[in-house]
Each structure stands twice: as structure tokens, then as C-alpha cells.
Amino acid sequence: MKTTLLSAASFLTLASLASPALAQTPTLTISVYGIAQDAYSEALYRPFEAQCGCTLVVETGNSSERLAKLEANAGAPVIDVAALADFNALEAAQAGLLQPIDTSKLSNYEAIYDFAKDPVGGAMAVGYTFYSTSIVYRSDLVSIESWKDLFQEGLAGRVALPNITTTQGPLAIYMIDKAEGGTTPDLAAGIAAIGEHRDDIVTFYERGSQVPQLLQQEEIAAAVVGRFGWANIAKLDLPVEWAEPVEGQTGGMNVLSIVKGTQNEELAHRFIDYWLSQEVQTKLAMGLVDSPVNAAVEVPEEIAEGLTYGAETAESIEFIAPQTMLDNRDAWVAAWNETVAR
Known part of the structure; x- marks a missing residue:
């Protein structure tokens, strides 16, 4: 046994x-x-x-x-x-x-x-x-050829921008800064432009999923978004377009x-x-x-x-260098809080 x-x-x-x-x-x-x-x-x-x-x-x-x-x-x-x-x-x-x-x-x-x-x-x-980041807009209401067009008279009170604390926030500021002739990594020109028009912005959104709803409810006619959100926006029963501004797109x-x-x-x-x-x-x-x-x-x-x-398309995107992002993001947030969020 x-x-x-x-x-x-x-x-x-x-x-x-x-x-x-x-x-x-x-x-x-x-x-x-x-x-x-x-x-x-x-x-x-x-x-x-x-x-x-x-x-x-x-x-x-x-x-x-x-x-x-x-x-x-x-x-x-x-x-x-x-x-x-x-x-x-x-x-x-x-x-x-x-x-x-x-x-x-x-x-x-x-x-x-x-x-x-x-x-x-x-x-x-x-x-x-x-992904690329650009502007979606109601083509029956406005035309977007430049990042500066976000602040055109016909869009006053009908624009949504991403908050500085979101992934899309610094990207939007970067391109607005470029359109405004900014030449320094503090993005001062872009932040100043947004601050000047802050009362014309409907919301500084926290989630990209908010944008299709705002468009559908006709609360906005333009917004800065990442391309990954375009599919849901394009499904709306609205005349919406993806802008290709003269200054280019970031991502x-x-x-x-x-x-x-x-x-x-x-x-x-x-x-x-x-x-x-x-x-x-x-x-x-x-x-x-x-x-x-x-x-x-x-x-x-x-x-x-x-x-x-x-x-x-890949070659046309102006990426923000990761080191630039790390070196400057705290200063961008501080300037935003002082100029835009005040």
C-alpha cells in the first residue's frame, strides 16, 4: 500500500x-x-x-x-x-x-x-x-478660416472652449496663441485673447462629451475639440464642419x-x-x-x-513637445486663473 x-x-x-x-x-x-x-x-x-x-x-x-x-x-x-x-x-x-x-x-x-x-x-x-485638435462649427451660421475666428462677432456667446485643466485645454491655447502672434512658451498672447473674450464663451467644458449636446441644443455654434470626438458630432442632424485653419491644427x-x-x-x-x-x-x-x-x-x-x-495629416499636426508641456503647464494654469477664471 x-x-x-x-x-x-x-x-x-x-x-x-x-x-x-x-x-x-x-x-x-x-x-x-x-x-x-x-x-x-x-x-x-x-x-x-x-x-x-x-x-x-x-x-x-x-x-x-x-x-x-x-x-x-x-x-x-x-x-x-x-x-x-x-x-x-x-x-x-x-x-x-x-x-x-x-x-x-x-x-x-x-x-x-x-x-x-x-x-x-x-x-x-x-x-x-x-489625434488632431481643431474647431467644429455650424457652417450655416459662420465660417472658420483662422483660430482668431473663434472671437468673431457672429460667435459672441456661442463658443465652447476646453478648460485649461483638460487635455484639450493647452492645445487650444497653443493654437490661439500662434494665431495671435505669440512667440514665447508662456502662451501669454493666447491666454490674453481668451481672457479678453471670456464673457463671450458659453462654457469652458470639462468633458468632450458635453460638446455634441451643446451643439444639439443650439447653445453653441463652435467649439474646440479633439478629432476623436468628431464622429459623434458628425452624426448630429446639423450642418457641422471640421475647420482647417490657416495656422494649422495641433494634437x-x-x-x-x-x-x-x-x-x-x-x-x-x-x-x-x-x-x-x-x-x-x-x-x-x-x-x-x-x-x-x-x-x-x-x-x-x-x-x-x-x-x-x-x-x-500626420505630418501637418503641430504637437506640443512633452518637455514643453511639463516645463510650462503650472505657469499656464496660474496665468489662466488670473486672466480667464477671475
């Missing part, structure tokens, strides 16, 4: 080593924005899990909230891969929270636009999506980074590479979730209309 028990135990031990089902499943924890999670699950998360035989744990929140969590757990990281705004990724890198990405492990690296390859320096991030970029101290470095590289693939980037673009950085992605014209799409 004793021999039989030993044999059974040996058999169970060997079976557990041989059977993948009984082995521990690798887990990758990712920190991402909370939007469009059903679409991400279908296009990205579930297919990757099937491919890698692993489990994804998804944590969501806005960029600054998730950056704070990385800082709080710096000594014992609980996140492997983080999706952040480019300037938040630079902030994390400068705080020693990220580790370089080995781009030789990314088979799709050469397929992405050059501006997305090393947007914060030191190989600390790669871009996975980008933003979201990036992927590997958290310093991860115990899943190889799996983290595989996940980032998969996200950058033509297959995944096409699925997300077709769902109007993300504008693709993979230059090989092709979508129909009606889909492209809802995205920031194509090499020509």
Missing part, C-alpha cells in the same frame, strides 16, 4: 508538470484609459490572450490618476504596461518609473510613423494613437510604456508589439476607437473621416 501511494504521488507530480492547464497562467497587468473598453476587449485584449496563453488584468482611469498609482507603487510595481499621454510618460520616465523598451523586440516598430517611435526620448515609450499622442521593475518584461514587449500591429490598429481604426500610427493601415473614406488618418 505504501508503494502504491508513492507511485500515485509521483504520477500526479509529473502530470502537473506536463499539463499546461495545471501550470500557472502568466498574467500581464495593464493600465489604460477607461474609454471604449468593450471595443478594446474585442480587438485587442481577448485576441492577445488567445495568442499568448496568458491573462490580461486591465486597470483603468485617466492619465494623471494612473501616473499617481505608478508613483505610489514604485517600490513594488503592480503594473506592467501603461498607456499614458506623452507628457505624462515623460514625467514618469523622469521620476524613474519606466524602463526602456527594447525596440528590437518589436516587429512592428518600423511600420509606425517616425513621430511615434521615440516621442519622449530614451526609448521610454512608443506612440499607439494620435496629442498617447503612448505605451513598460513599468520599471516589471516581472513580465518579455510578455510586455509582446503585448506592445501586438497593439502596434496592422491587424489590431486596423480593427481599432474601423471601430473609430483609435487613429492608427501604423502607416500600413488602410480604411475606407467614410471611416477615415472620423479619424486623424494618413501620412499627410
Whole structure:
């Protein structure tokens, strides 16, 4: 009987080593924005899990909230891969929270636009999506050819601008500053122009989702928005247009980074590479979730209309350098509070 028990135990031990089902499943924890999670699950998360035989744990929140969590757990990281705004990724890198990405492990690296390859320096991030920021307007009521046209007489009391504390806020000020002839990183000319016309602004919105409702209710006739919000605005039963001002358009970029101290470095590289693939980037673009950085992605014209799409468009966007954002944002907020919010 004793021999039989030993044999059974040996058999169970060997079976557990041989059977993948009984082995521990690798887990990758990712920190991402909370939007469009059903679409991400279908296009990205579930297919990757099937491919890698692993489990994804998804944590969501806005960029600054998730950056704070990385800082709080710096000594014992609980996140492997983080999706952040480019300037938040630079902030994390400068705080020693990220580790370089080995781009030789990314088979799709050469397929992405050059501006997305090393947007914060030191190989600390790669871009996975980008967007333009411009003005949407009621074409039956006004014409927009310049960022200065936001302050035309016909729009007084019918304009919405993003608040300085939102992602779109600094981008709007940046282009208004350029239109006003600003030449200094304090964006003084742009902030002054908004302050001069602050009584003509219906609201300084906190969420882009407010804009379609304000247009639908005819409380506004123009607003500054990111291109990712255009699809919902274009669905309105209103004559709305996306402006292409003479001064150009600005925009933003979201990036992927590997958290310093991860115990899943190889799996983290595989996940980032998969996200950058033509297959995944096409699925997300077709769902109007993300504008693709993979230059090989092709979508129909009606889909492209809802995205920031194509090499020509990508080259036309004036991004604010992440370091410029970090160096000046506190001063921008202070000047805004004194000039606009007073």
C-alpha cells in the first residue's frame, strides 16, 4: 500500500508538470484609459490572450490618476504596461518609473510613423494613437478660416472652449496663441485673447462629451475639440464642419510604456508589439476607437473621416513637445486663473 501511494504521488507530480492547464497562467497587468473598453476587449485584449496563453488584468482611469498609482507603487510595481499621454510618460520616465523598451523586440516598430517611435526620448515609450485638435462649427451660421475666428462677432456667446485643466485645454491655447502672434512658451498672447473674450464663451467644458449636446441644443455654434470626438458630432442632424485653419491644427499622442521593475518584461514587449500591429490598429481604426500610427493601415473614406488618418495629416499636426508641456503647464494654469477664471 505504501508503494502504491508513492507511485500515485509521483504520477500526479509529473502530470502537473506536463499539463499546461495545471501550470500557472502568466498574467500581464495593464493600465489604460477607461474609454471604449468593450471595443478594446474585442480587438485587442481577448485576441492577445488567445495568442499568448496568458491573462490580461486591465486597470483603468485617466492619465494623471494612473501616473499617481505608478508613483505610489514604485517600490513594488503592480503594473506592467501603461498607456499614458506623452507628457505624462515623460514625467514618469523622469521620476524613474519606466524602463526602456527594447525596440528590437518589436516587429512592428518600423511600420509606425517616425513621430511615434521615440516621442519622449530614451526609448521610454512608443506612440499607439494620435489625434488632431481643431474647431467644429455650424457652417450655416459662420465660417472658420483662422483660430482668431473663434472671437468673431457672429460667435459672441456661442463658443465652447476646453478648460485649461483638460487635455484639450493647452492645445487650444497653443493654437490661439500662434494665431495671435505669440512667440514665447508662456502662451501669454493666447491666454490674453481668451481672457479678453471670456464673457463671450458659453462654457469652458470639462468633458468632450458635453460638446455634441451643446451643439444639439443650439447653445453653441463652435467649439474646440479633439478629432476623436468628431464622429459623434458628425452624426448630429446639423450642418457641422471640421475647420482647417490657416495656422494649422495641433494634437496629442498617447503612448505605451513598460513599468520599471516589471516581472513580465518579455510578455510586455509582446503585448506592445501586438497593439502596434496592422491587424489590431486596423480593427481599432474601423471601430473609430483609435487613429492608427501604423502607416500600413488602410480604411475606407467614410471611416477615415472620423479619424486623424494618413501620412499627410500626420505630418501637418503641430504637437506640443512633452518637455514643453511639463516645463510650462503650472505657469499656464496660474496665468489662466488670473486672466480667464477671475
